[in-house]
Amino acid sequence: MFLVPLRDLKVIGDDRVSAVGMGTWGLGGYERPDRSRDGEIVDVLRHGIKIGLNLIDTAEFYGAGHSEELVGRAISEFDREELFIVSKVWPTHFGYRSAKKAARASARRLGTYVDLYLLHWPGTHWREIEETLHALEDLVDEGIIRYVGVSNFDTGLLRRSQEAMRRHEIVANEVKYSLRDRWPEDSGLLDYMKRENIALIAYTPLEKGSLARNPCLSEIGGRYGRTSAQVALNYMIWEDNVVAIPKAGRKEHVEENAGAMGWRLSYEDREKARRCV
Numbered sequence: 001m002f003l004v005p006l007r008d009l010k011v012i013g014d015d016r017v018s019a020v021g022m023g024t025w026g027l028g029g030y031e032r033p034d035r036s037r038d039g040e041i042v043d044v045l046r047h048g049i050k051i052g053l054n055l056i057d058t059a060e061f062y063g064a065g066h067s068e069e070l071v072g073r074a075i076s077e078f079d080r081e082e083l084f085i086v087s088k089v090w091p092t093h094f095g096y097r098s099a100k101k102a103a104r105a106s107a108r109r110l111g112t113y114v115d116l117y118l119l120h121w122p123g124t125h126w127r128e129i130e131e132t133l134h135a136l137e138d139l140v141d142e143g144i145i146r147y148v149g150v151s152n153f154d155t156g157l158l159r160r161s162q163e164a165m166r167r168h169e170i171v172a173n174e175v176k177y178s179l180r181d182r183w184p185e186d187s188g189l190l191d192y193m194k195r196e197n198i199a200l201i202a203y204t205p206l207e208k209g210s211l212a213r214n215p216c217l218s219e220i221g222g223r224y225g226r227t228s229a230q231v232a233l234n235y236m237i238w239e240d241n242v243v244a245i246p247k248a249g250r251k252e253h254v255e256e257n258a259g260a261m262g263w264r265l266s267y268e269d270r271e272k273a274r275r276c277v
Contacts, residue, residue: 004018008020021056022045022048022254024062028067032063047255048254049083061120065106084116085114090121096135099132117139117145136168158173177190177236179207180207180210190239214232217232224263
């Protein structure tokens with residue numbers, strides 16, 4: 001496996017993960033399974049692992065569980081302890097019993113335990129959120145999952161969720177974050193998570209490819225021998241507690257994403273990148 005530079009190994013819980021991971025939303029279907037690209041997707045994920053991307057993000061909602069099945073197939077030939085698998089419970093499965101059932105189903109589809117299990121969205125009722133967090137704590141004790149996290153939680157709800165935990169800690173919050181959508185910075189969420197040692201997992205970091213076509217970012221990248229997409233990703237992993245999970249759709253995309261690691265924008269160029277969007 002390719003050795004990721006030390007500064008590009010970020011901490012989630014007690015584990016080290018690559019600063020750039022692989023997202024799987026839409027791979028294997030959206031709300032229903034799509035098996036037309038199964039073999040290709042498995043190959044892409046395996047290629048990403050081989051070049052050092054050890055974090056893979058999925059969810060029970062993606063392709064009605066089929067994304068988890070594909071991730072399970074992809075990781076089956078690797079040393080499980082070198083990988084970090086993230087999955088999520090959908091709000092319709094919130095609640096103590098439902099969440100535990102959903103997590104076990106995810107683990108079966110993956111063929112292994114889940115490293116980090118997230119509440120996918122806040123939902124609407126605090127009582128259900130609290131029951132789900134307590135269920136996830138019990139799942140840690142049972143060995144089904146290793147860490148508890150949340151997704152799409154603002155600062156207030158994250159803080160409240162932390163206070164509700166009884167034995168374990170919330171180690172990550174997965175949110176939309178990109179050069180174009182910097183709400184975690186503007187809202188104070190990123191600074192709060194830094195203080196609390198909570199990892200921020202950034203999804204849609206390339207804004208569905210639009211930042212990869214940004215001429216201003218391309219100009220900045222030219223000074224480093226990098227692409228606009230690599231500049232956009234490097235902007236985020238510049239922060240010590242931020243991991244980016246661009247979609248792992250093609251091998252060439254995975255390789256380009258991995259190229260966002262191993263270097264850093266200067267402070268001046270990082271500020272210029274902010275003004276590009």
